[in-house]
Amino acid sequence: MNVNRRSMFSDWMTARGDAGGLLASGHLVEARKRLDSYLETHSNDSTIAVIAADIAFRRGDNVAAYSAIAPFVTVSSSPEVLLRASLAAARLGEVYPGQKEYCANLVIFYCGAWKEEVARALPTGDETKDLEKLSLLGLAVYGNSDDADERLFYARQELALDRGNPVAATIAWQFLMGAGKYREAASAMKDAMPRATGGMAYWVKREYDDAVSAVESQKKH
Numbered sequence: 001m002n003v004n005r006r007s008m009f010s011d012w013m014t015a016r017g018d019a020g021g022l023l024a025s026g027h028l029v030e031a032r033k034r035l036d037s038y039l040e041t042h043s044n045d046s047t048i049a050v051i052a053a054d055i056a057f058r059r060g061d062n063v064a065a066y067s068a069i070a071p072f073v074t075v076s077s078s079p080e081v082l083l084r085a086s087l088a089a090a091r092l093g094e095v096y097p098g099q100k101e102y103c104a105n106l107v108i109f110y111c112g113a114w115k116e117e118v119a120r121a122l123p124t125g126d127e128t129k130d131l132e133k134l135s136l137l138g139l140a141v142y143g144n145s146d147d148a149d150e151r152l153f154y155a156r157q158e159l160a161l162d163r164g165n166p167v168a169a170t171i172a173w174q175f176l177m178g179a180g181k182y183r184e185a186a187s188a189m190k191d192a193m194p195r196a197t198g199g200m201a202y203w204v205k206r207e208y209d210d211a212v213s214a215v216e217s218q219k220k221h
Helices: 003-024 028-039 046-058 062-072 079-091 099-110 112-121 128-141 145-161 166-178 182-195 198-220
Strands: none
Touching: 046 062, 046 079, 046 145, 062 079, 079 099, 079 128, 099 112, 099 128, 112 166, 112 198, 128 145, 128 166, 145 166, 166 182, 166 198, 182 198
């Protein structure tokens, strides 16, 4: 790595770390300012734009989220970019060709073993509200353990719109359990049980039982 690229990487890590810390502690305005300062000189950094969009969504500012992420949307953009662009567009009343299929296929793919069961749980309409739900599901499903906070945020947003969705509930469950929020995890899985089918129904019931057991264990201590 040459000196210039090393310096850019260091700046990026510092900006992302600062913003991530501020975001985690609830300082949304300060986090946004830190990213804005970085983006003034690194306008081609889609990773920072993704974080900026996340901050905007947490503030309920869909216009700002769209403005942050839209410049990075291309046919070869990453799911992190495209899913956030889809969510922002849907919330602003915009629907684009292929948007529904992209989100649905990504959710089904990343849910692995329960493809048919997951497909049955997805919104099927073409309205902006259906696209919002699909986008939220995609953001909840896609990612790794390092994205736990954001994935849980989007899973909760989805459950607020579609309480009992077994896909969102299952994603929320794993992060809620890890955070010790056993009651919320149990509640999410209880509501999801009537809509879970096939093999997913077994796992939803099992996850509900695990959460209830954790709640009882927590009471004893």
